[in-house]
Amino acid sequence: MSSLLQVDKLTAGFGMTPILFEVDLELSPGELVALIGANGAGKSTLLGALSGLVQLFGGTVRFDGRTLTGLRPERIVASGLVHVPQGRRLFSTMTVERNLLLGAYRRRDRQVHVDLERILKYFPALGDKLDRDAGTLSGGEQQMVAIGRGLMGRPKLLMIDEPSLGLAPNIVDRVMEIVKAINQDGTAVLLVEQDVVLALEIADRAYVLENGRIVMSGPASNLRRDPAIRKAYLGV
Amino acid sequence: MSLLTARDVGKRFGGVKALDGVTFAVEAGDVLGIIGPNGAGKTTLLNCISGLHRPDTGDIRWEAASISGMAPYRIARLGIGRTFQIVRPFPSMTVRENTAMGALFGRPQGRLQPGAALAVADQVLDVVGLGEKRHYPVLRLTVSDRKRLEVARALAMQPRLLLLDEVMAGLNHVEVEEALEMVRRVHQSGVTIVLIEHVMKVIVGVCRRALVLNFGRTLVEGPPAEVLKDPRVIEAYLGERYARAQQATAPPPSAPHPDAPPQGGRENPDEREEVEE
Numbered sequence: 001m002s003s004l005l006q007v008d009k010l011t012a013g014f015g016m017t018p019i020l021f022e023v024d025l026e027l028s029p030g031e032l033v034a035l036i037g038a039n040g041a042g043k044s045t046l047l048g049a050l051s052g053l054v055q056l057f058g059g060t061v062r063f064d065g066r067t068l069t070g071l072r073p074e075r076i077v078a079s080g081l082v083h084v085p086q087g088r089r090l091f092s093t094m095t096v097e098r099n100l101l102l103g104a105y106r107r108r109d110r111q112v113h114v115d116l117e118r119i120l121k122y123f124p125a126l127g128d129k130l131d132r133d134a135g136t137l138s139g140g141e142q143q144m145v146a147i148g149r150g151l152m153g154r155p156k157l158l159m160i161d162e163p164s165l166g167l168a169p170n171i172v173d174r175v176m177e178i179v180k181a182i183n184q185d186g187t188a189v190l191l192v193e194q195d196v197v198l199a200l201e202i203a204d205r206a207y208v209l210e211n212g213r214i215v216m217s218g219p220a221s222n223l224r225r226d227p228a229i230r231k232a233y234l235g236v
Numbered sequence: 237m238s239l240l241t242a243r244d245v246g247k248r249f250g251g252v253k254a255l256d257g258v259t260f261a262v263e264a265g266d267v268l269g270i271i272g273p274n275g276a277g278k279t280t281l282l283n284c285i286s287g288l289h290r291p292d293t294g295d296i297r298w299e300a301a302s303i304s305g306m307a308p309y310r311i312a313r314l315g316i317g318r319t320f321q322i323v324r325p326f327p328s329m330t331v332r333e334n335t336a337m338g339a340l341f342g343r344p345q346g347r348l349q350p351g352a353a354l355a356v357a358d359q360v361l362d363v364v365g366l367g368e369k370r371h372y373p374v375l376r377l378t379v380s381d382r383k384r385l386e387v388a389r390a391l392a393m394q395p396r397l398l399l400l401d402e403v404m405a406g407l408n409h410v411e412v413e414e415a416l417e418m419v420r421r422v423h424q425s426g427v428t429i430v431l432i433e434h435v436m437k438v439i440v441g442v443c444r445r446a447l448v449l450n451f452g453r454t455l456v457e458g459p460p461a462e463v464l465k466d467p468r469v470i471e472a473y474l475g476e477r478y479a480r481a482q483q484a485t486a487p488p489p490s491a492p493h494p495d496a497p498p499q500g501g502r503e504n505p506d507e508r509e510e511v512e513e
Contacts, residue, residue, distance in 0.1 A: 038408060040378035136252075138275030166321065166405045168273045168434055170475025194408050234409050 003062075004029045004188055005050075005081070005157055010059035012049035018057055019045045020212045027157065027190060032183040034191045034199035034220060036233060037209035043192045044086055046209065047159045050190075051083040052076045064156055078106055080156035086165065086192075088146040092135025096126055099134045099145050103152030112152070119151045122178050140171035147178065157188040164195050176202055196233040200224045237299055239264045239428055240285070240316075240397060244294035246452075247280050254280040256452040257294070262397065267419075267429045269443035269460060271436075273473050276449040278432045279321065282399050285430075286318045287311040312342045317395030319386040321402050325374040331385055332357045332370040338392030345394075353392075360391040363425065364418050380411045384418065391422065398422065400431040404438055416441050436464060436478070448473065 005027040013019040019042045027033050035043050048054035050061060052073040061068040063081050071079075082103075090099050100119070104112045120127055123144040129137065134145055143163050150158050160179060164172040172195070180202050183189045193199035200206060200220045208216040208229065216223070223229050238261040247255040255277045262268055270278050283289040285296055287308035296304045303311055312318075317338070325334045335357035339348050348356065361367045364384040369377065377385060383403045390398055400419070404412050412435055419442050423429055433439060439446055439460045446463040448455040450472045456463050463469055470479045 038378075039380045039406070039411060138273070140274050162406065166274070166402060166434065168473050169436065169478045170473055171274060173475045173477045194406055196408060232410060 003027060004031075004064055005190075006060075006062040007050070008060045008062075010046075010049060010061065011057040012045065012054050012059075013057060014045075014054070018212070019054075020049060022059065023209075023212075023214055025207055025214065025217075027188055029156070030183070030186055030188055031205065032180070032189045032191065032203050034193060034203035034206040035209060036193065036196050036199055036206055038232075039194075041209045042212040043209055044161055045212075047083055047085075047161055047190070047192060050076075050081065050159065053083075074106055077153050080154065082150045082153040082155035082158055084146050084150040084158065084160040084163070086161035088142045090134040090142055090145055090149075093133055095131050096134050096137065096145055097130040100130075100148050100152055103149035104154075107152075107154070115152060115154070119148050122151075122181060123148055138171075140167050140175065143167065143175055144178065147175075147182070151182065151187075155187055157190060158182065159190045159192075161192045162194055163191075164193060164198065172198065196229070238262060238297075239266075239299065240430075241297040242281075242285070242294065243297075245281070245284055245291045245296060246293035247277075247284055247289055248292050253452050255284065255291070258449065258452070258454055259294075260447055260454070260457065262428060262430055264396075264428055265426075266445065267423055267431070267443045269439040269446040270430065270432045270449060271434070271439060271446060271463075271469075271473065272449035272455065277452040278449055279401055280452075281449070282318060282401055282430070282432065285311075286316060286399060309342075312393060312395075313344050315344050315394070315396040316399065317342070317390035317393045317397070318399035319383075319390050319401055319403055321405070323382045323386045325382065325385055325389075327373075327375055329374065330370065331366055331372050331374055331377065331388075332361065334374055334385060335361055335370075335388045335392050338389040339394075342393030356392050356394075357388070360388045363391060363421055364388045365414070380407050380415065383407070383415070387418065387422070391427075395427060397428045397430065400429065400433075402432055402434065404433055404435045407435075409437075412437055436474070440464065 003026045007023060007025040010023040011018050011021055023046060037043050045054055049056055052071055056069060063079055066079060068076055100116060125141055126144055134142060163175050176198055179189060191199060200223055203220040206220045206223050207214050240262040243259050245255055245258045258281060272278055284291045287306050290305035295302055298314055332354060336353040339353035339356035361370050364387050366381060366384050366388060387403060404415050407415060416438060443460050446460040447457045448463060448469050455472060456466050456469055
């Protein structure tokens with residue numbers, strides 16, 4: 001099967017300091033892949049590098065048959081690779097609806113409002129809150145807006161960075177069900193998640209990042225049973 | 237006399253009742269966990285205690301004296317330290333200098349000289365496990381270390397009561413264990429703790445009591461082991477997946493925290509479910 005995303009020997013970082021070293025990663029259309037690792041391992045930096053927000057020092061990124069290496073972030077979004085950043089990063093004094101529409105900022109087609117209706121089906125809780133300022137929503141609802149905004153860019157691959165951050169346990173479950181549903185409807189997902197148990201429960205495959213290097217990868221079900229993973233990330 | 241008493245505390249933002257008649261007490265030496273859904277009023281409660289918000293109704297007392305509506309810096313100097321969910325260290329300073337700020341300005345005994353403040357910083361950085369990184373610029377710290385720094389800055393004020401607002405968010409299971417050890421060390425050094433946390437391992441691991449807020453009201457209060465099994469808490473907050481996992485890996489049902497006082501769960505008799513927004 002031809003891959004949707006193909007990352008080869010990617011080295012990237014800030015200033016002169018590399019954070020990621022020769023990262024290889026591959027993702028097929030429709031897959032849900034988890035990226036796990038300790039804080040500071042480079043997970044968010046990797047998402048940033050794929051989005052064009054972090055400087056690449058070397059390597060290539062191919063996506064959907066094109067080379068993304070060196071493209072500007074807005075061009076990368078246009079190609080269908082969309083990033084839902086850690087901590088939601090909404091415009092808190094703008095309404096929920098406008099936040100969602102901002103995800104379609106670069107689109108010029110006439111389907112934007114159709115998409116908005118379609119996307120709201122994933123988030124029934126937002127239906128009657130479109131006119132509220134995003135900053136007045138609960139943490140779980142804000143995460144839903146952030147994911148919805150990502151979907152408004154019509155992604156082929158949605159990269160979601162720590163959606164469970166700061167959320168109540170039952171809301172974490174809800175958000176993960178939504179991520180799973182989005183994936184089952186055909187959008188590939190690259191999920192960074194600190195709750196490794198949860199990530200490995202819903203993912204097809206996973207990569208483990210340590211100190212900027214991929215140290216392990218495989219089907220999520222295998223990693224769940226791996227003694228090294230259990231000790232390092234599950235604390236058992 | 238309790239160290240801290242909150243009686244009938246209410247706080248409204250426009251049409252939203254963020255807190256609606258919350259009453260509880262914290263005894264010296266306690267570790268109280270506050271849990272509840274996002275938007276239940278947990279952070280608003282800490283903000284009322286630390287003076288960022290003035291409660292609309294009710295009263296908050298520190299020992300005998302009312303502190304409702306007192307300026308935050310004065311409350312801090314009474315001995316109530318806190319951390320914030322979004323950490324805001326001074327980016328141009330080292331870990332040690334950031335920590336010394338708490339000692340310079342926040343202590344009950346008044347301002348310290350810079351040298352003495354740095355000495356306090358070194359002490360508390362050892363307590364939180366950042367001793368070896370004290371000369372790092374804060375921008376080099378990982379998320380979990382930034383949370384530790386946040387605790388260090390509050391500890392440098394030498395609080396008798398420490399309010400921790402989600403210091404474990406974003407940490408993985410192993411990092412949570414390390415952070416738990418830190419909280420235990422702080423507690424053993426004689427500091428009373430109130431913490432907000434969504435990580436149940438923390439609530440079970442260090443808290444003697446848990447207070448569950450829902451829609452600004454107390455839903456349940458009691459020993460963590462009992463509270464986390466309460467069907468109302470599972471319904472409003474924990475969810476079915478947690479309940480199943482809890483059953484699957486349950487420690488013996490009657491094994492509360494070793495330090496837990498022999499005390500029954502106090503329940504809010506007024507348990508309405510409707511929301512006001």
